[in-house]
Structure formats: C-alpha cells, structure tokens
Amino acid sequence: MSTAIISKQELLEHWLGHRKLTRQTIEKFPEEELFHYKVEGMRTFADMLKELLALAVPGLQEIVDNKSGELNENLSYSTKAQLLQAWDEATPILIDLFNKIPEERFAEEFNLFGQYKSPVVHSILYFIDNEIHHRGQGFVYLRMLGIQPPFFWERG
Amino acid sequence: MSTAIISKQELLEHWLGHRKLTRQTIEKFPEEELFHYKVEGMRTFADMLKELLALAVPGLQEIVDNKSGELNENLSYSTKAQLLQAWDEATPILIDLFNKIPEERFAEEFNLFGQYKSPVVHSILYFIDNEIHHRGQGFVYLRMLGIQPPFFWERG
Numbered sequence: 001m002s003t004a005i006i007s008k009q010e011l012l013e014h015w016l017g018h019r020k021l022t023r024q025t026i027e028k029f030p031e032e033e034l035f036h037y038k039v040e041g042m043r044t045f046a047d048m049l050k051e052l053l054a055l056a057v058p059g060l061q062e063i064v065d066n067k068s069g070e071l072n073e074n075l076s077y078s079t080k081a082q083l084l085q086a087w088d089e090a091t092p093i094l095i096d097l098f099n100k101i102p103e104e105r106f107a108e109e110f111n112l113f114g115q116y117k118s119p120v121v122h123s124i125l126y127f128i129d130n131e132i133h134h135r136g137q138g139f140v141y142l143r144m145l146g147i148q149p150p151f152f153w154e155r156g
Numbered sequence: 157m158s159t160a161i162i163s164k165q166e167l168l169e170h171w172l173g174h175r176k177l178t179r180q181t182i183e184k185f186p187e188e189e190l191f192h193y194k195v196e197g198m199r200t201f202a203d204m205l206k207e208l209l210a211l212a213v214p215g216l217q218e219i220v221d222n223k224s225g226e227l228n229e230n231l232s233y234s235t236k237a238q239l240l241q242a243w244d245e246a247t248p249i250l251i252d253l254f255n256k257i258p259e260e261r262f263a264e265e266f267n268l269f270g271q272y273k274s275p276v277v278h279s280i281l282y283f284i285d286n287e288i289h290h291r292g293q294g295f296v297y298l299r300m301l302g303i304q305p306p307f308f309w310e311r312g
Contacts, residue, residue, distance in 0.1 A: 003259040004160040005167060006277050014281060041299045103159040121162050125170060126309075132285050133308055136292030143197045152289055153282075 017155030048134040060097035068114040173311030204290040216253035224270040
C-alpha cells in the first residue's frame with residue numbers, strides 16, 4: 001500500500017492548532033458584541049461558536065459510539081467566560097474521542113446526526129472546515145468593530 | 157504500517173470541492189463590488205482571490221520542482237471574467253501538479269516561497285484552509301451587500 005500523506009495524529013494536531021486560533025478570536029471580542037453584534041442575515045459570533053461546540057464533541061461521540069443522535073445547537077452559554085470555559089472543556093474530550101476512532105473507520109460511512117451520511121473522515125474535515133469558515137467571518141466582525149484579529153497563521 | 161485516514165486523491169477531491177464553492181462565491185459578486193467593496197482594514201474579495209491564485213499553482217509548482225521562488229500576489233486581473241478565467245485555468249494545472257507530488261514527499265520539509273518552511277502536507281492544508289478562511293470573509297461581504305451566499309456544504 002502507498003505511504004500515508006497525513007497521519008491521524010497530524011490531523012488531530014492540525015485541528016487543535018485551529019482550535020487555539022479560534023479561542024484567540026473569541027478572546028478578542030468584547031462580551032457585548034460577542035453575543036449581540038451581527039451582519040444582517042447572519043448570526044452573532046457566539047451563535048456560530050455554539051454551532052461549532054454542538055458539532056465537534058457530540059459528532060465525535062456519535063462516531064465513537066457508532067450511533068446517530070440529534071444535533072442540538074441551542075446551547076445556553078450567555079457570557080464570554082462560559083463560552084471560553086466550554087471551549088476549553090471540549091478540547092480534552094475531543095482529543096480523547098478522536099484518539100478512540102481507529103484508522104480503519106475513517107473511510108467508513110456514518111450517518112452523522114442522523115442526517116449527514118458520509119465517510120467519517122469527511123465529517124471530521126467538515127468540523128475543521130466549518131470552524132475555519134465561521135472564524136473567518138468572526139475576523140470580519142472584529143475588523144468592523146475596529147479590533148485587529150489574531151494572525152491566521154499563528155496556531156500556537 | 158497503519159491504514160491511511162485520507163488518500164492523496166481524496167485530499168485533492170476535497171480541495172476541488174472547495175474550489176467549486178469559491179468559484180460560485182466569485183460568481184455571486186457584482187463586478188464593481190468584487191473589486192472595490194471592503195471592510196476597513198481588510199482587502200477586497202478580488203485581492204483575496206489574487207492571493208489564493210498566487211499561492212496554489214505557484215506553490216505546487218515550487219513543490220514539484222523542489223525549488224523555492226518568490227511569492228507574487230500582484231496579479232493584474234481587473235474584471236470578474238478575468239478572475240473567473242484565471243480560476244478555471246488554474247484548476248487543471250493544480251490537478252496536474254498535485255498528482256505529480258509523490259506520497260512520500262508530503263512529509264518532507266520544503267521552504268515554500270523561500271520563507272515558509274514546513275512539511276509539504278502542511279503547505280497544501282494551508283492553501284485549502286486559507287481559501288476557506290477568505291471565502292468565509294467573502295460570504296460576509298455578500299451578506300453586507302444584501303446578496304445570499306452559496307451554501308457552504310454544497311461543493312458540486
């Protein structure tokens with residue numbers, strides 16, 4: 001068989017680097033704007049973060065358990081401290097769950113949240129891509145608020 | 157050795173799906189706003205696209221040639237048709253170059269544009285992530301212009 005282009009551990013580290021940058025982005029928001037500022041037709045950055053939190057750990061849990069559940073984005077965090085705490089608490093759980101998925105399962109189809117049927121690796125790439133997408137939108141909100149976002153390439 | 161979590165071909169297809177979505181995003185912009193609309197402190201979506209064009213094919217070419225060059229984002233496209241044409245012309249070249257990189261080289265360090273030293277797979281993930289990041293920003297510009305962006309999950 002051919003050489004792997006990226007290992008499971010490298011993909012996890014790539015994701016964790018993005019999560020650090022997203023955390024830095026949350027920190028840059030003033031509390032009021034985090035929960036109330038938005039562009040017409042869009043959500044607040046806090047609501048986007050609730051989506052990210054609703055996807056990552058619950059999604060990985062479903063994959064590990066091999067059992068579809070329901071997507072619930074209605075998370076009750078209402079302060080920046082709560083959101084940061086939820087983000088920080090999710091990270092070690094995410095690492096633990098990710099590590100529990102055997103390499104062989106990445107190519108297997110799974111019906112995520114009972115509605116998104118795709119290979120496990122696609123669901124995981126979706127979690128990462130969706131985080132990058134919404135964080136990019138958070139960067140625009142920060143610029144509109146006159147705040148310099150973190151550097152995109154810094155993941156430390 | 158362990159099972160690969162994603163094949164080289166799958167990573168390419170993942171990128172091509174994102175490129176289709178970015179193309180759809182370009183198409184949604186009115187020509188005037190594509191080149192002139194921006195948020196204070198940010199670039200126009202056209203300038204972000206020029207960066208993406210300056211990275212992908214030239215970056216892959218350097219990797220294939222194993223020879224660092226200089227990054228040149230000053231591309232002279234000044235109409236939407238030119239940008240779309242450049243995007244479309246880049247795609248088959250990108251596919252050809254990507255296919256020329258042996259799996260074994262993805263883990264090798266390469267000094268991209270003579271300044272970004274990292275494993276080849278990280279440079280390629282950066283090209284994809286950076287496209288997602290800036291396209292997410294383009295989505296905000298579209299919303300600010302009262303235009304509905306494409307659906308993030310549609311890559312067809």
